[in-house]
Amino acid sequence: MSSKGLLIVFSGPSGAGKDTVLKSLMEREPGVRLSVSATTRGPREGEQDGRDYYFISRERFDQLVAEDKMLEHAEYCGNCYGTPSEPIEAWTQEGCDVILEIEVQGGAQIKKKRPDCVSIFILPPSLEVLEHRLRRRGTDSEEAIQKRLAAAKGEIAQALQYDYVIVNDDLEPAVEQMAEILRSEKQKSIRNKDFIERML
């Protein structure tokens, strides 16, 4: 059966619990890796090249874009950020599933370039729960919370563009659903063409 890993686009509004789900998933599934972005900004204290980001020059960044070796890219506050395709290709060839945590615009760019990717959108149980979670963090001003909520609505409106949605009500069922989606995707006939053809 299919031995190549999956490319997974993973999005959801702030407060939906993306990081918690990913952390828990990676603890139980050793074959899952997180994609590392490339950036032209300098490393901050404690950041490690190849783990937090690939820190590269603007020249190198532009070259990767020109050679179509970025799955998506964007400029933010004068720095460039992007997803280099080569490490993802190497990992999926090894059989690892690679997860790309990304906002919805970047997710759409990737879906276009890699229609074989699996896209998953994580939802809060309701907007009320999302608001409650954002307040509980205690890090944002009222204005910031209202901004995040408005942004969340815009993002959730894009959820139908994704293949799957997961509601993060309780952590464990959400992580289990994600693991099941990855396993089921590997049973897709299109991913097992070689196996079927070898059998005949």
Added chain:
Amino acid sequence: MSSKGLLIVFSGPSGAGKDTVLKSLMEREPGVRLSVSATTRGPREGEQDGRDYYFISRERFDQLVAEDKMLEHAEYCGNCYGTPSEPIEAWTQEGCDVILEIEVQGGAQIKKKRPDCVSIFILPPSLEVLEHRLRRRGTDSEEAIQKRLAAAKGEIAQALQYDYVIVNDDLEPAVEQMAEILRSEKQKSIRNKDFIERML
């Protein structure tokens, strides 16, 4: 989240273990039901109307076809067989997943009429294992076995038309994969449109 049940088209060559997988799946998943075919032939001893088949007149059968209330139908040895859509609609509305065990031509007819169905093809681990299983049954002549093997190759060549393939090497993992596919399909965003829209 999605409360409507799935319509599942389930096919595979003789000897792949379709019945064993379904029996085991239904023992562990009470929300799964098997679709019942309609036929114009008379009931045989022990057969029960509504359990083994819906036994109906030729007139009624033709009427259901004319009213587009058969998902697929075929004539075999002078009798008509078909899949009435109304019981399936009622069960999926109740939230049950309905499995249709059917050969590949019938499966293709259903996929056309109900593109929202989930199609699963069950494969043996290899043609050698399939041959061994057919021989072990001890019910077929050498000629019948060769015929079944030739038919199996033709059927397996259609596996790529199905959404998923499951290799039935060991029963338990095969049943688990099938249960996971059904659960994952319910996480598809398209099946949760109402939930997402209600949230906004």
